Amino acid sequence: MADTFPPEFALEDSDEFSTLRLAGDWTVAHVQDVDEALRQLAPAKPMRIDVSGLGRIDTAGAFVIDRTLRAAASGAGSDAVIVGEHATAGRLIAQIHAVSEPVPAPPAHEGGVYALLERTGKGFMGILAESVATLAFLGETLITCVRLLSQPWKLRWTSIVAVMEEAGLDALPIIAFLSFFVGMVVAFIGATTLSDFDLEIYTVELIGYSELREFGVVLTGIVLAGRTNSSFTAQIGTMKMRQEIDAMKTLGLKPMEVIVAPRVIAMVVMTPVLAFVATLAGIAGGIMVGWLALDINPAVFIERLRNSVPIDQFWVGMSKAPVFGLVCVLIACRQGLNVGGSVQSLGRATTTSVVQALFSIIAIDALFAVFYMELGI
Structure with a gap:
């Protein structure tokens, strides 16, 4: 040597x-x-x-x-x-x-109106570019899913069922648990407020409208945004870091068909099921409070719920579920595919995925509320 x-x-x-x-x-x-x-x-x-x-x-x-x-x-x-x-x-x-890239100097935070307008403009252009990119990814995803559904023999049924179990069935306990206690909280607040007017019986209507129309599906979307979005983004981002996606392309496989489409189909199918379970759990929480605190028999509660709350309120809530599932899985897959080669990019993508999904769910729910209000439902 x-x-x-x-x-x-x-x-x-x-x-x-x-x-x-x-x-x-x-x-x-x-x-x-x-x-x-x-x-x-x-x-x-x-x-x-x-x-x-x-x-x-x-x-x-x-x-x-x-x-x-x-x-x-x-x-x-x-x-x-x-x-x-x-x-x-x-x-x-x-x-x-x-x-080697030189370490960038920290940006100088300038004050004044001009600097404020500059940061506002950059932020707006960033939001606009992100929205356009997300819509482009939505279009590509829809085209891929429609093509695969028209040729069912090309669907990866094993992947779809696995995602349905992981993101759907495994999420049932936590969604039901949260929705049950939210239903109890809403019932307690309603009973306390309505008792001042001797109208405790209207707690049934409060639970019915809130759970069927809003809380069941929104809670489902929030849980999916926090649980499933982070999981999907981390999974796909890790595949991107390990160059597994590049290997797929080398083998002639399309990531949109192998990775994105099974997750989209599974989530669109499972989100209404999760929202239905969440709605039932929330109503069960209201029934529990009505029985223990208001002395409303469960049979009376259910009968009044059937007679006072129209069935269209249930379909209003269910109509949002596939949209929420689609939005969550789109954001998760897109952010996962945008991960670079570093662990920091994976962390940023996961955080961005969860934040964007939560914001999108609340914003879309507000748009649904305005839409159904104009329809008079």
Whole structure:
């Protein structure tokens, strides 16, 4: 095994510039010995790095030298240069410099009306670009799903059933649990408020309208946004980081058909089922409060619910469920496919997925409310 020489450096100052002379082997085995000392260099003059006395060098040493070049250029206000002859140092440092990105300086937070308008404009354009990209992804997804449904033998039934179990059946307990207690809370609040007017019996109508029309399906959408969206985004993002999606394309498989379409079909099918269970659980919570706190017999509660709350309120709530499921799975799949090669991008994509899904569900529910109000339902 060849002898190795520890890396060394010496900084020599002159009137015009500073010269950093390198010696020894700058390899991954020993470069950490001089790393901390190099970080503390703060030359105020233009720097030259002399590599004529340099021994062996690898990418680790080239990275440390390139970082020193960047720091020297930043401190002195002019580019640092490499001088001296070496077989591989100049070429290797140039390659490292080409692929290394300087650490961006933190943006300066300027005040004033102009800066406020600039940030507002950038934010608006970002929202507009995100909306256009999401709509484009929606169109591509719908075309893919329609084509697959017209050719059922091409559907991946195993994947669809697996997603239905994972995102649907496994979510039933938590959705039913939450909806049950929300129904109890609504019943308690309604009973407390209506008791001031001796109208406790109208708690039945309050539970019926709120659960059938809003709370059942909205709670389902919120749980899906927090549970399923994060899961889908993390799964697809991990596949993207491991280059599994690139491997699929190499094998001639389309990610839209293999990854996105089964999830979309499964969620559109399972979301109404989850919303139905959530609605029943919420009504059960109201029945429990009516029985224990208001002395309303469950049979009387159910009979009054049937006579006082029209069935169209149930269909109003159910009509929202497939839309909520479609929106959640679209956002989750799109954000997962946008993940880069770093863990930070996966975390950002997962957070963005959950936030966008929650916002979309609330906004779409408001649009549904306005739409049905105009229809008089």
